[in-house]
Amino acid sequence: MKIYADNAATTRVSDHALKAMMPYFQEQYGNPSSLYELGQKAQEALDDARGRMARLLNCQAREIIFTGGGSEANNQAILTAAKLGAKQGKKHIISTAFEHHAVLHPLEALKEEGFDITLLDVHEHGLVTAEEVAQAIRSDTCLVTIMFANNEIGTIQPIKEIGKVCKEKGVLFHTDAVQAVGHEPIDVQDMNIDMLSLSAHKFHGPKGVGALYVKRGIVIAPLIRGGAQEKNKRAGTENVPLIMGMAAAMEDACENMEENSVKIRQMRDYLIDEISQIPHSVLNGDRQQRLSGNVNFCFEGIEGEGLLLLLDDKGVCASSGSACTSGSLDPSHVLLSIGRPHEIAHGSLRLSICEDNTIEEMQAIVRAVKEVVEYLRSISPVWTDLKQGKQQHII
């Protein structure tokens, strides 16, 4: 039996979300822009989904644009702020060192266009403070973009405080909330969020669909130009079935959030407590300010890939960082950003759990992790050196 513990990479589509999608593939398949009933019914469905999602974020329906996922939403938010900034001669952007690549890479592209990018330090615990943001804001700052929760180490940033600072200083504030929506309470008004990205497949909705919230009054720059869909802000025939699945999944996630997180947190804490017992291991990211489902450890003397492959053999699906960089040989930029040395950063394990997991699964995971870490250390020359005192332990 497989134990899926990589819900930060993607989730299983829930029965409810799938059920919400099904009628729109073969029955209500009309193009929402079409005049006839089949099309208008699709349009009504879209309006309904938009309204329901807006309510969950505490914004207005017209403040939500549907996108093809979280990456697209991030790219569009950053493009929007950059266009507005460039117009006013403001070309400074503040972010953090451990953002997702769907934020960092667009920022790098802007750098080539002459923007000045400040990446705030996230310190050992993987947290920035609102004061640090305030101090970094300059007269030419056009955007602060800081993720709600980190995808690797799960740390939750003080978004409300940062929002307050940005509002006071009159700077646009975007948050990549892909890991937070459906898992943490979010109120865009209360938190003074100007733009927010989300992605359905992180809360049991389908892959390939997401949304960007943009506060009314902000002139949104289109990333994909063409037809008049999404009020000219995002061209392309609307992905009606997947949008319906996203709305259903988001409703479930938000409505059951409290109940779920009690359960998930209990499992998470069990994992953290047990895995911490492995000698020369360290939890990455603040223990308190973290997502209910996130566990991330570094183990000295071993490398992550072998760990994952052997865990897979034992039926445990886990990751060593973000899924989308697994082809890379470099250690995670997130672990480096919290000060883990390269040699430690290579040996990381992320377990991300959800309400469908069970405590029995957690026990099996702990057993498997302990066995695999021990085995890999037994064949590691680094571990031999550490044991023999030829090298000093770092953790």
Place this chain on the structure above:
Amino acid sequence: MKIYADNAATTRVSDHALKAMMPYFQEQYGNPSSLYELGQKAQEALDDARGRMARLLNCQAREIIFTGGGSEANNQAILTAAKLGAKQGKKHIISTAFEHHAVLHPLEALKEEGFDITLLDVHEHGLVTAEEVAQAIRSDTCLVTIMFANNEIGTIQPIKEIGKVCKEKGVLFHTDAVQAVGHEPIDVQDMNIDMLSLSAHKFHGPKGVGALYVKRGIVIAPLIRGGAQEKNKRAGTENVPLIMGMAAAMEDACENMEENSVKIRQMRDYLIDEISQIPHSVLNGDRQQRLSGNVNFCFEGIEGEGLLLLLDDKGVCASSGSACTSGSLDPSHVLLSIGRPHEIAHGSLRLSICEDNTIEEMQAIVRAVKEVVEYLRSISPVWTDLKQGKQQHII
């Protein structure tokens, strides 16, 4: 009973496509970038889909990028050519006056960045010639982008001849083949196509997924930046289920193309012959060089929206132009491009049929169209004037 005759706007997802998608929502839901088996199986599925689609276009798997639809593919193709062009100081682009907005609008954006855009005339029949393309090419031309088949009037451009010209002159050639893939034979090598856009929901695949073919050697510019998916050319967790549905639908469409088009063409020709009998009506677009399933007429003295709404009441789903501009009050730029005056262009009807339609449905459509046109003319002051000779007939 409803008769769906708007397959150019979108299509019903086929049973086969849906079946191909289903395992990937709840069973094989892994992230293709993940190392464990669940992820690698998703990766294998993607590879398989890519290979099958490549074979159908006669290209290599690595020349295909999956996108969130046809609009995104068009935007990325144009961005790619523009970046390459700008590097070489080549800032001239050739296209046609009746491209889809997902081509025209990105071109307009480039115009603001200093690109020079030539939109070729498509003449009364809705066709350009390779010679016209050749004549328009300049030493600073970086891209020719011409649609394979027009989405409103269905005319098919001489793509192979245009490809030859572009190859000879060393200019990149992109074609928006969203309406053609699965309906017309396409061979990117034989036709010398450098880039090609397609969208699944135009051939009984799902909405919100498409692909861009880019010939090997062309440096693709990312539109959505982030994770390393699609070899760094398109970030975002891959939409595995929808990609599987797209590949299945494309296979069906291509494999049954001949058989389907015989059937569809027969129905189309029946519609054209019958509707032509309505006095003061005119077929839009060349009768020969057109998609098997496309019928497009203008009727003098009436306006299209009323026509569509009354057809809907009679169970006929049709459109008056492209679906994505139906919110607009302007007449179709496509009809204007073939020289229809505004007053005529307002009174258009597009019927786009597929292999699921029947000849009985065609008979019902003809009856409905005749009745509705007659009725709307009976309440039209323009028609009264035409009848009384106060105005001259244009068609």
Place this chain on the structure above:
Amino acid sequence: MALYSEKVMDHFRNPRNVGIIENADGIGEVGNARCGDIMKIYLKVDNDIITDIKFETFGCGSAIASSSMATELIKGKSVHEAMRLTNKAVVEALDGLPSHKVHCSVLAEEAIQAALKDYFTKKGLPFLTMPMTHRADCSCHEC
């Protein structure tokens, strides 16, 4: 249909007062085919009372519905009451119009004003138009 209210669809599907009045006392025509909307109103007036009214419309669903509703609203009314008909009243009577279709109600108002003006002119009476500050702009890009 989400696009239009039930009322609009009813007046579109079953337009009241469609047709022509031969020897009308007032005729008004507004709009043009380039923009996609033409409305023509025919009035029969007896003792300052609009005893009959007919319309012909070339235009979209909401144009036809607006014409129908506007004629219903003033049929049997005095010409003076008719002059006070606003596009807003038409929109309200139709239970609303989508924002990009409000210009249809404006056209209906204008068509009736034009027909009344024709009536007054034919009678040799002065015609004072109402200030039309309430009007939505025509959103057709062509004119």
Place this chain on the structure above:
Amino acid sequence: MALYSEKVMDHFRNPRNVGIIENADGIGEVGNARCGDIMKIYLKVDNDIITDIKFETFGCGSAIASSSMATELIKGKSVHEAMRLTNKAVVEALDGLPSHKVHCSVLAEEAIQAALKDYFTKKGLPFLTMPMTHRADCSCHEC
């Protein structure tokens, strides 16, 4: 698993010749933990024949599999034959490696060369490395 061949997975899951040789005749260690790969090879040589070989590896699946395969390929061979072991032979014996993992096979070759060099040096013999033009570059960005 699509990422690795069956052969790679077999050698990763059941690595041959894992361990340490006390009093080895030659020891070679290459790579560094920064890059995420370290391989250490221990040789026991009798009459120019490699009678025993062991390895320790810190690294990914293909690093462990490459070490295992490389040791298998030269176990029982003469040191001169062993010197001709190329990373290509390792890759082939493993039924291929993904392109971004080829550097693991290079490391294995280098580790064996290093162990042989240590053996020759200890014996006071000259050590001539093979020209390694066939080598894939290490694609780790850090070193």
